Structures are given as C-alpha cells and as structure tokens.
Amino acid sequence: MPDQPMPSSLLDRLSALLGPRGLLTDPADLAPHLSDWRNLYRGSTPCVIRPGSVAELAEAVRLCAAAGAPLVPQGGNTSMVGGATPDESGRQVVVSLARLNRVRDIDPLDMTMTAEAGVVLKAAQDAAAEAGCLFPLSLGAEGTATVGGVLSTNAGGNTTVRYGNARELMLGLEVVLPDGQVWNGLRRLRKDNTGYALRHLFVGAEGTLGFITAAVLRLFPRPRETEVALCAVRDEDAALALFRRVRDRDEGAVRAFEYMSGAGVGFYARHIEGGTVPLPGYDHYVLVDLASSRPEAGLRPLLEAVLEEALEAGEVLDATIGESEAQRHALWRIREEHPEAQKREGASVKNDVSVPVSKVPELIRRASEACRRLIPGTRPVPFGHLGDGNIHMNLEQPEGMDPAAFLARSHDIMDTVNAVVRDLGGSFSAEHGIGRLKTDMMPDWRGGAELDLMRRIKAAVDPQGLMNPGKVLP
Amino acid sequence: MPDQPMPSSLLDRLSALLGPRGLLTDPADLAPHLSDWRNLYRGSTPCVIRPGSVAELAEAVRLCAAAGAPLVPQGGNTSMVGGATPDESGRQVVVSLARLNRVRDIDPLDMTMTAEAGVVLKAAQDAAAEAGCLFPLSLGAEGTATVGGVLSTNAGGNTTVRYGNARELMLGLEVVLPDGQVWNGLRRLRKDNTGYALRHLFVGAEGTLGFITAAVLRLFPRPRETEVALCAVRDEDAALALFRRVRDRDEGAVRAFEYMSGAGVGFYARHIEGGTVPLPGYDHYVLVDLASSRPEAGLRPLLEAVLEEALEAGEVLDATIGESEAQRHALWRIREEHPEAQKREGASVKNDVSVPVSKVPELIRRASEACRRLIPGTRPVPFGHLGDGNIHMNLEQPEGMDPAAFLARSHDIMDTVNAVVRDLGGSFSAEHGIGRLKTDMMPDWRGGAELDLMRRIKAAVDPQGLMNPGKVLP
Numbered sequence: 001m002p003d004q005p006m007p008s009s010l011l012d013r014l015s016a017l018l019g020p021r022g023l024l025t026d027p028a029d030l031a032p033h034l035s036d037w038r039n040l041y042r043g044s045t046p047c048v049i050r051p052g053s054v055a056e057l058a059e060a061v062r063l064c065a066a067a068g069a070p071l072v073p074q075g076g077n078t079s080m081v082g083g084a085t086p087d088e089s090g091r092q093v094v095v096s097l098a099r100l101n102r103v104r105d106i107d108p109l110d111m112t113m114t115a116e117a118g119v120v121l122k123a124a125q126d127a128a129a130e131a132g133c134l135f136p137l138s139l140g141a142e143g144t145a146t147v148g149g150v151l152s153t154n155a156g157g158n159t160t161v162r163y164g165n166a167r168e169l170m171l172g173l174e175v176v177l178p179d180g181q182v183w184n185g186l187r188r189l190r191k192d193n194t195g196y197a198l199r200h201l202f203v204g205a206e207g208t209l210g211f212i213t214a215a216v217l218r219l220f221p222r223p224r225e226t227e228v229a230l231c232a233v234r235d236e237d238a239a240l241a242l243f244r245r246v247r248d249r250d251e252g253a254v255r256a257f258e259y260m261s262g263a264g265v266g267f268y269a270r271h272i273e274g275g276t277v278p279l280p281g282y283d284h285y286v287l288v289d290l291a292s293s294r295p296e297a298g299l300r301p302l303l304e305a306v307l308e309e310a311l312e313a314g315e316v317l318d319a320t321i322g323e324s325e326a327q328r329h330a331l332w333r334i335r336e337e338h339p340e341a342q343k344r345e346g347a348s349v350k351n352d353v354s355v356p357v358s359k360v361p362e363l364i365r366r367a368s369e370a371c372r373r374l375i376p377g378t379r380p381v382p383f384g385h386l387g388d389g390n391i392h393m394n395l396e397q398p399e400g401m402d403p404a405a406f407l408a409r410s411h412d413i414m415d416t417v418n419a420v421v422r423d424l425g426g427s428f429s430a431e432h433g434i435g436r437l438k439t440d441m442m443p444d445w446r447g448g449a450e451l452d453l454m455r456r457i458k459a460a461v462d463p464q465g466l467m468n469p470g471k472v473l474p
Numbered sequence: 475m476p477d478q479p480m481p482s483s484l485l486d487r488l489s490a491l492l493g494p495r496g497l498l499t500d501p502a503d504l505a506p507h508l509s510d511w512r513n514l515y516r517g518s519t520p521c522v523i524r525p526g527s528v529a530e531l532a533e534a535v536r537l538c539a540a541a542g543a544p545l546v547p548q549g550g551n552t553s554m555v556g557g558a559t560p561d562e563s564g565r566q567v568v569v570s571l572a573r574l575n576r577v578r579d580i581d582p583l584d585m586t587m588t589a590e591a592g593v594v595l596k597a598a599q600d601a602a603a604e605a606g607c608l609f610p611l612s613l614g615a616e617g618t619a620t621v622g623g624v625l626s627t628n629a630g631g632n633t634t635v636r637y638g639n640a641r642e643l644m645l646g647l648e649v650v651l652p653d654g655q656v657w658n659g660l661r662r663l664r665k666d667n668t669g670y671a672l673r674h675l676f677v678g679a680e681g682t683l684g685f686i687t688a689a690v691l692r693l694f695p696r697p698r699e700t701e702v703a704l705c706a707v708r709d710e711d712a713a714l715a716l717f718r719r720v721r722d723r724d725e726g727a728v729r730a731f732e733y734m735s736g737a738g739v740g741f742y743a744r745h746i747e748g749g750t751v752p753l754p755g756y757d758h759y760v761l762v763d764l765a766s767s768r769p770e771a772g773l774r775p776l777l778e779a780v781l782e783e784a785l786e787a788g789e790v791l792d793a794t795i796g797e798s799e800a801q802r803h804a805l806w807r808i809r810e811e812h813p814e815a816q817k818r819e820g821a822s823v824k825n826d827v828s829v830p831v832s833k834v835p836e837l838i839r840r841a842s843e844a845c846r847r848l849i850p851g852t853r854p855v856p857f858g859h860l861g862d863g864n865i866h867m868n869l870e871q872p873e874g875m876d877p878a879a880f881l882a883r884s885h886d887i888m889d890t891v892n893a894v895v896r897d898l899g900g901s902f903s904a905e906h907g908i909g910r911l912k913t914d915m916m917p918d919w920r921g922g923a924e925l926d927l928m929r930r931i932k933a934a935v936d937p938q939g940l941m942n943p944g945k946v947l948p
Contacts, residue, residue: 109718109832110863156665165665168642183923188830190862191630191639191904193678194912195920195946196928200674204667221725244583250768251695252726294724356662358583388664389584430665438668446669449657453935454670460934461927472669 006046006091010067014049017059022099024048033074033094036082037141041436043086045072048094054174054182054213057095061211062180064093070466071095073207075117075149078141080352081435083153083206087470097148100213106131111219112171112188117148117212124217133219136163140336148212154204156431158256161387162291163220165431166203172216173199178209178462188216201457206433207468209461221293226255227303228289228328231310231319232282236361238315239286243357243387245306246288253299256289257387258335259360263396264381267341268334275341277334278320286386287335338383342396347403348381349410351393351417354430360386367393367420374416375409377401390430393417439474480520480565484541488523491533496573498522507548507568510556511615515910517560519546522568528648528656528687531569535685536654543567544940547681549591549623552615554826555909557627557680561944571622574687580605585693586645586662591622591686598691607693610637614810622686628678630905632730635861636765637694639905640677646690647673652683652936662690675931680907681942683935695767700729701777702763702802705784705793706756710835712789713760717831717861719780719789720762727773730763731861732809733834737870738855741815742808749815751808752794760860761809812857816870821877822855823884825867825891828904834860841867841894848890849883851875864904867891913948 015023024030025047035042051057064071070092074084086092101118108131115124121142128135137150139157149155151173155166163169172187185199202212233239236259243257262283268275279285290299303321310316322328342348355363368380377398384392395413397406418428418441428445429438442451451473458465458473489497498504499521509516525531538545544566548558560566575592582605589598595616602609611624613631623629625647629640637643646661659673676686707713710733717731736757742749753759764773777795784790796802816822829837842854851872858866869887871880892902892915902919903912916925925947932939932947 107830107832109714110830112830154667154671156667160665164642167671168638177923177927181923181926183927185924187901188899189828189901189904190831191634191828191859191864192901193628193630193905193907194901194903195678195908195916195925196683196931197628197641197674197678198924198927200671201931204669204671209670221722240583248695248767252766292726293722354663354665356581356584356586357664358581385665390665425662427661427663427666427668429668430663431667433667434669442669449651449655450659450672451669452655453651453657453672456934457670457675457931460930 006069007067010063010069011047013063014047014060017063018049018051018056022050022052022056024050033077033096034085036085037078038080041082041085043088043092044090045086045092045094046090048096050096050099052099054100054176057211057213058176058180058182061176061178065179065464065466068464068466069093070469072468073097073152073211075146076120076141076144078145078149079153079435080432081437083433083435083471092469095211097146097211097213103127104214108133108219110188113217113219114186114214115147115217116214117146119147121145121147121150128219129222132222134222135217135219137166137169140339147215151203151212151215152205152207153433156385156388156390158258158385160385161257162255167200169218170199170203170215171218173202173212174214175202176211176213178464178467186214186216204433206435206472208458208472209467223291224293224295225297225299226289226291226328227299228287228322228331229303229307229319230278230331230334231286231288231307232279232317233284233286234315234317235284236364239284239386240361241315242286242310245310249302249306253290253292253297254387255291256287258287258384259386259391260285260287260335260338260383261381263379264338264342264383265334267345267381268337271341271344272337275337279318282317287331335383342381342394345396347397347406349395349407349413351414352430352432353393353417353421353426353428354388354390355421355424355426357387357389359424359426360389360391363391363393363420363424363426367417370416370420371395371413374412375406434472436471439470439472442474480543481541484537484543485521487537488521488534491537492523492525492530496524496526496530498524507551507570508559510559511552512554515556515559517562517566518564519560519566519568520564522570524570524573526573528574528650531685531687532650532654532656535650535652538567539653539938539940542938542940544943545569546942547571547626547685549620549626550594550615550618552619552623553627553909554906555911557907557909557945558623566943569685571620571685571687577601578688582607582693584662587691587693588660588688589621589691590688591620593621595619595621595624602693603696606696608696609691609693611640611643614813621689625677625686625689626679626681627907630859630862630864632732632859634859635731636729641674643692644673644677644689645692647676647686648688649676650685650687652938652941660688660690678907680909680946682932682946683941697765697767698769699771699773700763700765700802701773702761702796702805703777703781703793704752704805704808705760705762705781706753706791707758707760708789708791709758710838713758713860714835715789716760716784719784723780724776727764727766727771728861729765730761732761732858733860733865734759734761734809734812734857735855737853738812738816738857739808741819741855742811745815745818746811749811753792756791761805809857816855816868819870821871821880823869823881823887825888826904826906827867827891827895827900827902828862828864829895829898829900831861831863833898833900834863834865837865837867837894837898837900841891844890844894845869845887848886849880908946910945913944913946916948
C-alpha cells in the first residue's frame with residue numbers, strides 16, 4: 001500500500017496526456033515492472049507510464065515534477081543491482097522508455113547511428129549490421145537490455161577490451177532533464193570542446209540525473225575474419241601472460257579475452273544441455289577471440305604462432321581453435337552459460353569487481369583463498385573479462401550446504417572479496433553499477449571529496465531529488 | 475594597476491608556505507605568464523605561485539579561497555584561445571603547475587602511466603617510449619604543453635582518428651578542488667561504474683572547476699611499421715573517398731589522415747626553409763599516415779593497393795610514399811609548418827571547427843566560397859584532421875591588403891564560417907576549447923538547457939566562482 005498515495009489529479013493528467021497505451025495501472029500490467037532481473041527487490045508503483053515520444057515524456061516529467069512525484073526510469077529492466085525497480089513506498093512512478101524505439105538514422109560514412117533509448121541492444125546491433133557496420137557492444141542481456149539502459153549504466157560486456165565501455169561508444173545524447181526540459185546534445189562529432197562534457201555525466205548516472213532519450217552511437221567496420229580458441233592454461237599468471245602475448249602481437253585484433261575456472265567449466269559440462277567441453281579436466285581456461293576488418297588479416301597463423309609460443313613456455317597446456325562459425329559459437333557458449341550453470345549448481349554470491357589488469361592473478365588467488373577460509377568448502381567460480389581487469393569473482397556454495405545458510409553469509413563474502421579488491425587498487429563495481437544493491441558501500445569506497453561532489457552535482461541537476469531516488473547515492 | 479589589490483596578508487602567507495621558488499612577484503618573472511601563445515591577451519597578476527607538491531597546492535588554494543582570490547591555472551601556456559592568461563584586473567593569481575612534473579609510475583603490463591600535471595607532453599611521450607610503449611597524444615605544441623593542460627582542454631591533435639582525444643586516453647585523475655580538498659581518483663581501471671564520472675567533468679573544463687594535478691594515462695603498443703604518403707587529390711570529395719578507402723581496408727592502422735589545400739602547401743614551399751614539395755601545383759592534398767604494432771603488418775602493400783584503386787577511380791592524381799624515416803618526416807613537415815607558413819604569408823583568421831566527417835567537403839567548399847564573397851581576394855587555407863571532421867578553416871588576407879584591415883574583419887569571418895558549420899551540424903570549437911576567446915559564443919551555440927546546466931554545475935563545484943573566472947562560461 002502506498003504510504004502517500006499519488007494525487008488522483010496527477011493520474012488524471014497523465015492519463016489525458018498519454019492515453020491508454022501510455023499509462024498502465026492494472027496490477028497484472030504493472031507486475032513485470034516491479035521486480036528486478038535477479039529477484040532481489042520487489043517494489044510497488046501507482047502506475048507505469050510509457051510515453052510515445054520525447055515530447056510526451058517531457059510533458060509527463062513536468063507534470064510529475066509539479067506534483068513532486070518521484071520517477072524511476074526503466075529500459076529492459078535487466079539491472080544486476082536493482083537499478084530500475086521502484087522502492088516499496090508505492091510513490092515512485094515507473095517510466096518505461098520502451099516505446100521510444102526508433103533507430104533515427106545510420107550513416108556508414110560517418111560511422112554513426114542515432115538510436116532512441118528504447119531500442120533493444122540486439123536491434124541496434126542488427127540495424128548496424130544491415131548498414132554494413134558493427135555496433136560492438138555485446139553482453140548477455142542484449143536481447144532485452146536497451147540503448148538507454150546500457151548508456152545509463154555504462155555497460156561493459158565482452159568486447160570492452162577492444163571497443164571500450166558504452167561510454168566510449170557514445171558521441172552525443174538527448175536528455176529529458178528532471179524539470180522536463182529537453183537537452184538536445186545529439187552531436188555527431190569526434191571533436192567538440194565547447195564547455196563541460198555533460199554527456200559523460202548522464203552516462204553511468206543510472207537515471208538519477210535525467211532520462212537519456214536518444215544517443216549518437218559510434219559504429220565500426222564489420223570484422224572480415226574471426227578466430228576463437230579455448231585454451232587450458234597452467235594457472236592465473238599463465239592466463240595473463242597469454243593475454244600479453246596476444247596483445248603485443250596484434251593489439252587491435254583482441255576482441256575478447258575471457259578467463260574461466262575449471263570449476264565453472266565443470267558446472268557447464270554438468271548442467272547445460274549439450275554442454276560438452278573439448279578440453280575437460282583443467283583448472284584454468286581462457287577464451288581468446290580475435291577479429292579484424294582487414295582483408296587477409298592472417299589471424300589464424302597469428303593465433304597459432306602465439307599458442308605455440310605459449311605451449312613451449314608451459315603457459316598453455318592444451319588448446320583448440322574453432323574451425324567453423326558453429327564451433328566458435330560452441331566455445332563461446334561455455335563462457336556465456338556460466339551464470340546459468342552456476343545457478344543450477346546451487347546458491348552463489350556474485351561479485352562484479354575490477355583491478356588493474358596486472359593484478360588479476362593475485363585477485364583470483366587471494367579472494368578465492370580468503371573465501372575458502374571464511375566458509376570452508378566454498379567453491380570459487382571466477383570468470384570474465386581478464387583483458388579489462390574485470391572478473392566476476394563469484395562464489396558457489398559448498399556441496400551439501402543449505403543454500404539459504406550460504407546466502408545468509410552474502411555480505412561477509414562480498415566484504416571478504418572487496419577487502420582484496422581494495423588492497424589491489426580495484427573497484428567494487430566494475431560494470432554492473434551501484435543501483436540499489438551497492439549504495440551503502442559508496443561512503444566507504446567513494447566517500448569524502450568524491451561523494452560530496454556527486455551529491456552537489458545531484459542537487460544541482462535534480463534539486464527536487466525526484467530522479468530514481470535511493471539509487472547510486474546513499 | 476590592480477583595481478582591488480591583493481591583501482598583503484595573503485601574499486605573506488603564500489610566501490611562507492611556498493618559499494622563494496614557489497612565489498614569483500618580480501615583473502620580469504611574471505611577464506611570460508601574462509600573455510597568451512597567440513598574443514591576443516595581456517593580463518596582470520599580483521603573483522605567480524608555483525607549488526612544489528600537491529599538498530602545497532592544496533594549502534595555497536585554501537589560503538586563496540579564504541581570501542577570495544581568483545585563480546588561473548597555467549600549464550605550458552600554449553592555449554589558442556587565451557584559456558590560461560589572467561584578465562586585466564590584477565586580482566587573478568596565476569597558478570603554475572610546472573613544478574609538479576614527475577612521472578609517478580609506468581606499467582607496461584597494465585599499459586598505464588601516472589603523470590603529474592606539469593609533465594611536458596613530449597616528456598610523457600618519451601617516458602612511455604623508454605618503457606617500450608606509446609603515449610599517442612601528439613600535437614604541434616607538444617614540446618611545451620603539459621599533461622594537465624592537454625587534459626584540462628581535452629586536446630586532440632593529429633592521432634585522434636586512431637587513439638581519440640585526451641579524454642579517451644585518461645583513466646583516472648587527481649584534482650585539487652576549489653576549496654583546497656584533494657580528490658584522489660587515480661584509478662588504473664578499465665571498468666569502474668561507481669557513481670558519476672567526475673573525471674570526465676574536469677577533462678575539458680579548462681580549469682574552471684579545479685586543478686588537475688595528476689592523471690592515469692593509457693598507453694599503447696609502439697608501432698612496428700609506419701607508412702606516410704602525400705597524395706594530390708582531385709577535390710575535397712576525393713579526399714573523403716580516399717579516407718573511406720583506407721579506413722575500410724584497415725581501420726586500426728589509420729594513425730592520421732590530414733587534408734591540406736594547394737594554397738597552404740604553396741605557402742609552405744614559399745616561406746619555409748627547405749620547404750620543397752614533391753608534388754607541387756595541385757589544389758588539394760592529403761597526408762595519409764598508417765601505423766601498426768603488428769609484426770609484418772603489410773602496410774606498404776596495403777597503401778599501394780589503395781592508392782592504385784584511387785588513382786584508377788580518378789580520386790588521386792599523384793602520390794608519393796616516404797621511403798625512409800627522414801622522408802616521412804619531410805612529408806609531415808609540410809603539414810606541421812602550415813601555421814608558420816601562413817603567418818609569414820600575412821594576416822590570417824583561424825577557425826578551429828568540426829563537422830560530421832561526411833560533411834567535410836561541403837564545409838570546405840561552402841565556407842571558402844562564403845569568405846571569398848565576404849572579402850574578395852581572401853585566400854582560404856583549410857587544413858587538418860579530415861578523419862575526425864576537424865578542419866582548421868583558416869583564412870589568409872588578400873594579397874596586398876593591409877593586415878590590420880583584414881584582422882578588423884575577424885569576427886565577420888568567424889561568423890561567416892560558423893554559419894556554415896552550424897548548418898552542417900558542427901561545432902565552433904573542435905579541439906582548442908573556449909578559453910576567453912569564445913565565451914561570448916556560448917549562449918548562441920550552447921544556450922538554453924545546456925548552458926544552464928553548465929552554470930549549475932559550476933556553482934555546485936566552485937560556489938565562490940574563483941576558478942579561472944571569465945573562461946568557458948560567459
């Protein structure tokens with residue numbers, strides 16, 4: 001039950017503005033908007049609004065601002081940290097950007113695409129491909145996550161090592177501000193030094209400063225060659241050494257470089273249908289993905305030469321190279337089904353952390369050891385983007401332990417991992433953001449001058465504090 | 475004469491804090507700090523302070539903030555827009571970062587360098603090279619400009635098409651805030667989504683929000699192969715077509731792609747000692763610079779193949795490829811001496827503008843035509859970074875005209891160029907920033923919600939308005 005119900009006059013005004021397609025109040029319609037992807041939170045809302053245009057959104061925001069109604073922007077609702085779900089107060093209006101879903105233009109000469117916030121990431125990739133280009137942002141939720149969401153959270157994903165985070169793929173933004181003003185910053189320029197870089201303030205702000213409604217995105221030439229290898233490596237140091245070998249040989253060709261533990265690969269083999277592993281039984285794996293838009297790029301001989309060197313050096317113990325698109329896809333599936341395989345194995349605690357690339361081996365070893373000491377039998381399942389220093393330092397419950405008992409220790413586990421991360425100069429949230437899950441960690445990690453500055457900026461841009469309250473800033 | 479002289483108590487405190495090396499008051503010592511690179515402005519100051527450490531700077535800023543003394547950060551003082559010179563009031567204290575000039579560390583595995591603000595750009599490049607890496611930011615003033623300056627202005631330069639602007643080369647910052655607090659954001663992370671991207675606010679803020687005192691910079695593998703070609707091209711469209719041909723063949727190898735007009739190349743041949751041009755007498759030129767860290771990258775055959783195609787298509791009329799480092803350097807010199815050659819030819823008006831890459835030919839043609847209509851006999855000398863859409867759309871005085879009479883029309887010329895730029899969706903300041911020169915253009919180009927937001931952020935971060943007053947924001 002809302003503690004301060006929404007004034008019916010606001011609901012009437014929103015209804016008049018947005019019509020039946022643009023305003024949901026039926027509990028069955030609201031339900032999918034009220035819980036998060038991981039089912040960590042369940043909120044309530046007086047209504048979900050779904051504006052059909054930027055002008056409609058701007059007017060709706062003005063109405064809500066006048067009424068003092070807090071707003072929760074929602075894209076594909078795939079946040080890993082509860083960033084897009086309303087709280088339990090029943091006052092927060094969910095604003096779905098789903099109907100702003102046009103690709104406004106694509107220019108293969110400028111290598112830019114202007115896409116609205118509600119365009120699903122996969123649809124943006126497809127639109128780029130149709131124009132003969134590549135939009136390289138790629139992540140597990142790409143069939144559901146939206147352009148507005150991935151920008152608001154500065155999503156990373158698999159190809160960051162080559163193309164950067166969402167931030168680096170954005171040239172310009174259109175934003176509806178908390179007072180309903182529209183800022184048109186949709187500039188398609190590689191160079192534009194005209195005052196403060198406002199666009200970078202909205203990227204990664206998780207909807208706490210305004211609504212990203214459209215963006216100019218950078219495109220790239222499509223790869224003409226790709227190669228994928230699965231390698232069993234001696235240990236974490238060998239994984240890093242292999243990364244360096246590949247990078248030094250052809251930095252621009254390394255599209256992804258992913259680490260996986262033997263435990264995680266074993267869960268994949270055990271739980272996923274058709275989950276066969278070409279090189280079973282090792283403790284450490286990496287997935288190397290090379291791509292190049294050069295004709296005759298020679299990635300295959302390059303990869304073979306590097307693997308041979310690394311085999312001779314004892315870093316790589318065995319390796320297999322995908323011989324077809326189907327085989328390359330099968331190798332990637334081992335990595336991509338990690339979350340699902342882990343879920344089927346039992347309860348697990350996720351840690352999306354990053355350290356300087358050189359510290360990844362130490363992170364994995366020390367965090368694993370510390371968690372095993374904390375809860376004997378705990379099974380570390382580290383995996384992820386070694387090339388970016390971003391490891392999902394996940395922990396699986398001990399075999400036979402009550403899942404609930406393990407999850408009750410979540411905070412202890414997270415603290416244990418984070419103590420190592422901090423010691424290595426890392427971050428407690430690499431690509432998932434803060435959302436609601438990690439706001440209470442902000443004072444400890446980003447306190448003092450930094451958090452103070454963030455609060456001052458929040459107050460300057462959103463003086464009423466109506467944008468996604470309770471997220472990012474404690 | 476200062477209209478409100480600095481309180482002598484503040485000068486005493488600064489003197490006690492900084493000692494004789496850290497405080498200049500002798501007019502002869504002050505002089506080099508009081509005028510800008512282009513001699514557009516001449517200011518005055520009660521003193522120049524040169525802190526020897528971040529702690530000293532922080533304390534000095536606290537003292538100045540308490541006394542209400544405005545501060546002007548200065549790096550190499552190479553601003554093209556008067557961004558680092560004090561005004562004429564005699565109240566603004568110049569703060570030189572020159573003594574904060576340590577490279578704190580370099581890590582060739584992480585590919586990062588932590589450098590203080592006063593490190594000269596060339597010294598940063600050299601330090602990276604000594605560690606076997608590349609710091610790719612490269613611009614004409616690199617022997618004088620500093621790390622703090624190039625970040626505060628988000629400098630671009632010749633290699634932006636491959637490596638991005640200064641912003642894209644920065645992972646973390648250390649900043650002394652306007653109240654003297656030190657924010658340590660020197661994180662060496664590729665992924666860190668923990669609240670607002672404050673570092674991106676200080677980059678490009680031109681010292682109006684605080685002092686960048688150190689930065690974590692991204693390094694890259696050093697090129698193993700380079701190729702440079704000078705090409706005479708049919709027209710502006712052919713220049714763009716050639717860019718597309720090279721980019722589509724090996725996007726990652728295009729380190730620079732520069733356009734030059736026949737007029738500019740002619741000035742070079744006439745005014746620069748040893749200024750010989752291999753292919754004289756054409757109307758349009760491009761300089762193609764390819765580089766790759768791949769062993770056996772095959773850039774030479776690639777370049778030859780592309781040039782052959784473009785010759786056949788009638789886009790390239792003639793071309794020469796540098797056969798040695800000396801020859802490559804000689805080709806680059808034609809481009810780099812453009813500003814000097816233009817100066818020697820007579821008075822000129824500079825326009826550092828950008829448009830979407832696809833619009834560069836139209837920009838050059840329309841702006842040239844409009845300026846010739848405005849002042850008959852005016853000689854357009856467009857040159858620069860075609861690959862980024864950033865053209866220095868400069869205009870040389872008509873032969874025989876009084877230079878002063880031409881310069882008196884500067885604003886008319888700039889307005890004429892900018893009208894075309896605006897029509898093409900471009901920017902009135904691509905890489906030089908706003909400084910003092912272009913503040914009065916901000917309301918027209920960035921007015922409404924955007925300028926309003928910038929002002930609110932300025933007030934939130936620097937409530938006393940003491941940081942570099944009169945720059946960026948009107």
